[in-house]
Structures are given as C-alpha cells and as structure tokens.
Amino acid sequence: MTLATLVAGIDHDKHPRFLIGGVFVIIARHFDGISEGLADMKKILIQLDTDALPSSFDRVVAVDAGVDEVFSYGSVTPENVEGLVHGAIFTRKPDDLKNTAIFIGGSNVAAGERLLEKVSGTFFGPMSVSVLIDSNGSNTTAAAAVQCASQHLDFKTTEALVLGGTGPVGHRCGQILASQGATVRISSRKEERAAITCGEIRGAVPDAKVVPCAFSDDGIAAAVDGVNLIIAAGAAGVQFLTAEELESLDLLKVAIDVNAVPPVGLEGISPGDKAAQKNGAISFGAIGVGGLKMKTHRAAVQKLFTANNLVLNTAEIYEIAGDV
Numbered sequence: 001m002t003l004a005t006l007v008a009g010i011d012h013d014k015h016p017r018f019l020i021g022g023v024f025v026i027i028a029r030h031f032d033g034i035s036e037g038l039a040d041m042k043k044i045l046i047q048l049d050t051d052a053l054p055s056s057f058d059r060v061v062a063v064d065a066g067v068d069e070v071f072s073y074g075s076v077t078p079e080n081v082e083g084l085v086h087g088a089i090f091t092r093k094p095d096d097l098k099n100t101a102i103f104i105g106g107s108n109v110a111a112g113e114r115l116l117e118k119v120s121g122t123f124f125g126p127m128s129v130s131v132l133i134d135s136n137g138s139n140t141t142a143a144a145a146v147q148c149a150s151q152h153l154d155f156k157t158t159e160a161l162v163l164g165g166t167g168p169v170g171h172r173c174g175q176i177l178a179s180q181g182a183t184v185r186i187s188s189r190k191e192e193r194a195a196i197t198c199g200e201i202r203g204a205v206p207d208a209k210v211v212p213c214a215f216s217d218d219g220i221a222a223a224v225d226g227v228n229l230i231i232a233a234g235a236a237g238v239q240f241l242t243a244e245e246l247e248s249l250d251l252l253k254v255a256i257d258v259n260a261v262p263p264v265g266l267e268g269i270s271p272g273d274k275a276a277q278k279n280g281a282i283s284f285g286a287i288g289v290g291g292l293k294m295k296t297h298r299a300a301v302q303k304l305f306t307a308n309n310l311v312l313n314t315a316e317i318y319e320i321a322g323d324v
C-alpha cells in the first residue's frame with residue numbers, strides 16, 4: 001500500500017484523532033530526507049482547468065510570473081481531482097510544499113468554485129499547497145477595476161452601480177466594493193437575478209450594503225440616479241449607456257468599462273482610457289484596467305510560492321492588486 005493510498009483511505013469523520021496523528025508520524029518518516037539535496041527545488045504550478053483545453057493565457061502568465069514548470073490538466077471536476085491533489089501534497093516534505101501550488105481556472109466560474117471546495121477539502125493537517133482561483137479572469141479583472149476606482153473615490157461615501165452585475169466579473173466587483181464600505185446597486189435585466197447575486201454577496205460580506213436594481217430602457221433614470229461610480233461589466237459587445245446619458249450624471253465621478261468588444265459598455269470610453277476625462281468623469285476602459293489586471297495575476301501567482309496554505313480568492317486578490 002502506498003502512503004497516498006493509506007492516507008486517502010482515512011475517513012476523518014470516523015477515525016479518532018490518534019489514528020490521524022499516527023498517520024502524520026508515518027508521513028514525517030516517509031518524507032524524512034526525501035527532499036534532501038534539492039537546494040534548487042523547482043516551483044511547480046498545477047493548473048486545474050474546468051474546460052477541456054487548459055487555458056494558454058493562464059499558462060503564459062504563470063511562466064511570466066517565474067514558475068519553473070506548469071502541469072496543465074483539462075476537464076477537471078470535483079469527481080476526478082482528488083488524485084491530482086494527492087500528487088501535489090505527497091511528493092515533497094511539508095516544509096517544501098510551498099514550492100508546489102495549484103491554479104484553478106476555466107470559463108465556468110461556478111464550476112471553478114466547486115473545484116476549489118473539493119481541493120481544499122482534500123488537504124489535511126500540514127499536507128496542503130496554496131491555491132489561486134481566477135476562473136474566467138473574474139477575480140483579477142474585478143480586483144483591478146475596483147483598485148482603479150479606489151484611486152479617485154472614498155468608498156465609504158460612494159454610491160456605486162455595477163452594470164451587468166450578475167456576471168462573474170460584475171458579481172466580484174460588487175463584492176469587493178461592498179467589502180470596502182460602498183453602497184452598491186447590482187443591476188440586471190431581471191431584478192430577481194440581481195437579488196440572487198446580492199444574497200450571494202451578503203454571504204461573503206455580511207454587512208454589505210447591496211441592492212438589486214432592474215436595468216432596462218424604462219428604468220435607466222432610477223438606476224443611475226445619484227451614483228458616483230459606474231462599473232460596466234456586461235457581456236462583451238453590450239452597450240448600457242450613451243455618452244449623453246453619462247454626461248447628464250452630475251454626481252458621477254468615475255466610470256469604468258471592462259468590455260473591450262465594440263460597442264463598449266459605456267459610450268465614449270475607449271478601451272485604452274486610463275484615468276481619462278470622458279463624459280465628465282474619470283474614465284477607464286478595458287485595456288486601461290487590463291495592465292493592472294495582468295500585474296495582479298502575476299503577483300498572485302508569485303504569492304502562492306510564499307507559503308503552502310494560502311487560498312487566494314476575491315478578497316485576497318483585491319489586496320494583492322493594491323500592493324502591485
């Protein structure tokens with residue numbers, strides 16, 4: 001029986017602590033000396049992608065962040081991931097596990113979150129590696145967008161509107177803004193969908209000041225009334241507001257559009273805009289936000305290799321974006 005099989009066979013709910021403690025002793029003996037002489041231990045990133053083809057984008061960023069080896073796996077699910085996690089945690093001494101890390105990606109953010117739950121649940125005691133989740137680029141994009149806004153606003157007194165707020169990027173923009181004390185309107189074409197997202201944000205940020213907001217041609221005036229910040233995070237090629245509508249918003253200070261596909265979400269903002277004065281507001285386009293997003297992604301990958309027990313999700317990635 002291999003050590004991995006032995007440890008994997010333990011049901012932590014059924015077996016008493018002393019048995020699990022005994023397994024740790026076996027593990028310690030097993031690893032004693034296993035990494036000796038490996039002074040230049042390579043940094044290995046295990047890319048777990050929920051899509052069939054692991055993202056080349058995420059792989060390039062990993063290499064640019066200084067990772068030595070990227071092992072890429074596609075079609076990864078909670079049902080088939082356990083062996084991959086065991087391969088990560090049973091190959092190096094606990095002290096050396098900070099040189100192995102996991103990246104969770106893929107276009108389906110909900111699938112990525114389910115995978116994160118299973119990966120985290122497979123770790124035990126000191127047998128863990130750090131994990132970064134950035135499915136569909138949603139965390140790094142949202143973190144960068146909100147960081148751009150933070151340079152120009154005091155969030156404690158900010159009334160924010162997130163257009164397309166039910167998508168992965170909008171949801172995370174709303175969550176980060178709420179965690180920083182802003183009052184946030186989450187918009188959707190269907191108010192019920194916005195209400196679900198608000199509930200999920202409250203699950204992550206219990207004192208979040210979030211309100212669902214229906215956004216349609218009839219409801220634009222109410223949605224934008226009194227806002228200081230607009231982040232447009234709708235699907236690619238969806239325009240929400242015309243330049244004229246934006247110009248009319250006296251209290252609007254910052255406008256951010258993360259959609260680069262024409263027509264952009266907020267008319268008049270060019271993808272390359274970075275703190276440009278447009279439509280009477282400090283404006284950022286998708287590429288203007290994208291530089292910080294890329295730096296944040298690389299910094300988050302680098303942070304993985306500083307410890308073996310980090311979980312870098314929305315809140316942690318926002319902090320990293322503030323430091324780069």
Ligand SMILES: NC(=O)c1ccc[n+]([C@@H]2O[C@H](COP(=O)([O-])OP(=O)(O)OC[C@H]3O[C@@H](n4cnc5c(N)ncnc54)[C@H](OP(=O)(O)O)[C@@H]3O)[C@@H](O)[C@H]2O)c1
Pocket residue numbers: 136137138141164165166167168169170187188189190193194233234235236237238258259260286287289290293
């Ligand atoms: N700059 C970057 O680095 C970067 C990285 C990743 C993503 N992005 C961009 O960020 C944006 C958001 O990404 P995402 O994946 O979160 O988007 P998404 O899930 O495709 O769409 C976000 C929301 O847009 C709304 N929507 C969809 N079609 C619409 C329509 N015809 N009219 C009005 N609303 C519509 C939907 O909300 P309701 O159904 O609830 O109305 C949806 O939940 C995209 O434009 C994407 O290209 C940029």
